[in-house]
Amino acid sequence: MLDSMRAEHPALDAPTVxxxxxxxxxxxxxxxxxxxxxxxxxxxxxxxxxxxNPQLAGRPVVVLSNNDGCVVSRSAAAKQLGIxxxxxxxxxxxxxxxxxxxARSSNYELYASLSHRMMHVMSxxxxxxxxxxxxxxxxxxxxxxxxxxxxxxxxxxxxLRGVGIAVSVGVxxxxxxxxxxxxxxxxxxxxxxxxxxxDIAKECGDDALRSIPVSEVWGVGRxxxxxxxxxxxxxALDLQRCDPVLIRHRFSVLLERTVLELRxxxxxxxxxxxxxxxxxxxxxxxxxxxxxxxxxETLSQALSVYAQQACHxxxxxxxxxxxxxxxxxxxxxxxxxxxxxxxxxxxxxxDNPMVLSKAACNALRHSxxxxxxxxxxxxxxxxLSDAQDFATFEGMDAQRDxxxxxxxxxxxxxxxxxxxxxxGYGGIRGSGRNDxxxxxxxxxxxxxxxxxxxxxxxxxxxxxx
DNA sequence: TCTGGGGTCCTAGGACCC
DNA sequence: TCTGGGGTCCTAGGACCC
Numbered sequence: 001m002l003d004s005m006r007a008e009h010p011a012l013d014a015p016t017v018x019x020x021x022x023x024x025x026x027x028x029x030x031x032x033x034x035x036x037x038x039x040x041x042x043x044x045x046x047x048x049x050x051x052x053n054p055q056l057a058g059r060p061v062v063v064l065s066n067n068d069g070c071v072v073s074r075s076a077a078a079k080q081l082g083i084x085x086x087x088x089x090x091x092x093x094x095x096x097x098x099x100x101x102x103a104r105s106s107n108y109e110l111y112a113s114l115s116h117r118m119m120h121v122m123s124x125x126x127x128x129x130x131x132x133x134x135x136x137x138x139x140x141x142x143x144x145x146x147x148x149x150x151x152x153x154x155x156x157x158x159x160l161r162g163v164g165i166a167v168s169v170g171v172x173x174x175x176x177x178x179x180x181x182x183x184x185x186x187x188x189x190x191x192x193x194x195x196x197x198x199d200i201a202k203e204c205g206d207d208a209l210r211s212i213p214v215s216e217v218w219g220v221g222r223x224x225x226x227x228x229x230x231x232x233x234x235x236a237l238d239l240q241r242c243d244p245v246l247i248r249h250r251f252s253v254l255l256e257r258t259v260l261e262l263r264x265x266x267x268x269x270x271x272x273x274x275x276x277x278x279x280x281x282x283x284x285x286x287x288x289x290x291x292x293x294x295x296x297e298t299l300s301q302a303l304s305v306y307a308q309q310a311c312h313x314x315x316x317x318x319x320x321x322x323x324x325x326x327x328x329x330x331x332x333x334x335x336x337x338x339x340x341x342x343x344x345x346x347x348x349x350x351d352n353p354m355v356l357s358k359a360a361c362n363a364l365r366h367s368x369x370x371x372x373x374x375x376x377x378x379x380x381x382x383x384l385s386d387a388q389d390f391a392t393f394e395g396m397d398a399q400r401d402x403x404x405x406x407x408x409x410x411x412x413x414x415x416x417x418x419x420x421x422x423x424g425y426g427g428i429r430g431s432g433r434n435d436x437x438x439x440x441x442x443x444x445x446x447x448x449x450x451x452x453x454x455x456x457x458x459x460x461x462x463x464x465x
Numbered sequence: 466t467c468t469g470g471g472g473t474c475c476t477a478g479g480a481c482c483c
Numbered sequence: 484t485c486t487g488g489g490g491t492c493c494t495a496g497g498a499c500c501c
């Protein structure tokens with residue numbers, strides 16, 4: 001396959017000497033074969049469900065997205081039943097329940113709390129940690145081979161014992177290869193959860209990368225896979241052998257970096273360094289409704305709640321917002337799909353929930369179709385700036401939270417818990433366990449929610465001794 | 466009936482200026 | 484007055500990630 005393709009794409013013949021291109025130039029090129037450690041929890045959400053409910057261990061468990069929409073995490077037993085991530089729950093529910101599958105609504109409070117504990121434990125084993133997502137982190141290793149392996153195994157068992165979550169560890173010279181090594185550790189039980197890329201490369205040679213479909217390489221998504229396949233590039237090995245310069249011209253510097261990383265040249269930077277403390281450049285809060293919403297009146301209730309949630313995050317990172325965007329859409333699966341979005345530039349940057357909430361509603365006030373069934377809406381806070389950098393002349397700061405409503409809400413949230421107090425529908429909390437169980441038709445459905453055992457006093461597990 | 470949510474980065478193209 | 488070329492800045496949209 002590759003040979004026939006070379007005739008058409010002579011540039012695919014990779015030079016034997018590694019070429020360093022712009023993508024790699026700014027970054028210190030360290031070829032330490034064990035520099036990057038990637039620790040990634042196995043089936044994280046499903047594993048979290050098992051931590052406080054040990055009866056679930058070994059059984060097929062799936063965790064569903066908001067509104068109990070689709071499957072977002074599966075236990076090993078659920079994977080064996082052939083359940084695929086992203087599948088709408090309603091399509092497989094019958095068969096799954098027949099097979100004894102246990103479904104859970106997503107319980108983000110629990111997952112965030114366990115993630116925090118897991119990351120804290122792991123940070124103690126290596127000099128530097130970059131938390132990449134809720135269930136994975138990169139760790140920087142400066143130890144030699146033997147000590148590195150010992151440390152990885154020790155870290156793994158400490159997390160398992162202390163937090164109850166199994167993690168897999170991949171070690172390699174670059175992040176992209178560490179991802180592959182991590183994947184390998186998950187797939188091959190003989191690795192006992194820790195895999196060094198060097199070992200695989202030595203043992204299997206080119207067959208290691210040849211066995212990995214190009215679609216599984218980190219940074220290669222669905223669209224790029226399709227184009228690459230059309231060019232005859234089907235495996236990770238094919239991609240590694242491409243000319244990086246050609247790839248940049250044909251695709252982008254991002255994919256060029258992927259090629260270089262597959263060759264062992266690190267070029268993906270540490271993102272945690274740049275932003276000491278996590279400061280987002282945009283804040284988005286959006287939800288699907290549990291049933292369609294018609295008319296501006298009801299829609300604006302939802303927009304107001306989302307604006308307040310976004311505002312809460314804005315406060316937390318001490319930012320001001322310069323532009324508020326809002327959008328809503330009908331079902332993309334319906335015959336007539338429509339998506340409406342608009343943004344409002346604020347006179348002055350603001351962190352006032354009243355101002356942001358009003359702006360979000362105004363953004364859509366005149367453009368929505370009063371009769372259309374909207375199934376989703378969202379609010380985006382854009383043009384964020386540091387609150388400390390912003391100073392106005394006295395008397396000119398009308399947009400700022402002059403009544404201190406935002407601060408009052410923040411204090412109330414700290415004291416009474418989130419979503420107890422708010423503007424409009426923002427503070428209504430029903431009697432049920434669902435915070436959003438307000439009687440409004442659009443709030444989220446979470447029918448199969450497990451206990452939030454680490455964040456709610458009233459839901460703490462009881463131990464019978 | 467029922468199909469997630471929250472981010473980031475890059476690029477192309479338009480507007481503007483010299 | 485007209486014109487071309489090139490730089491910069493901004494924005495929308497696309498692609499990716501988990």
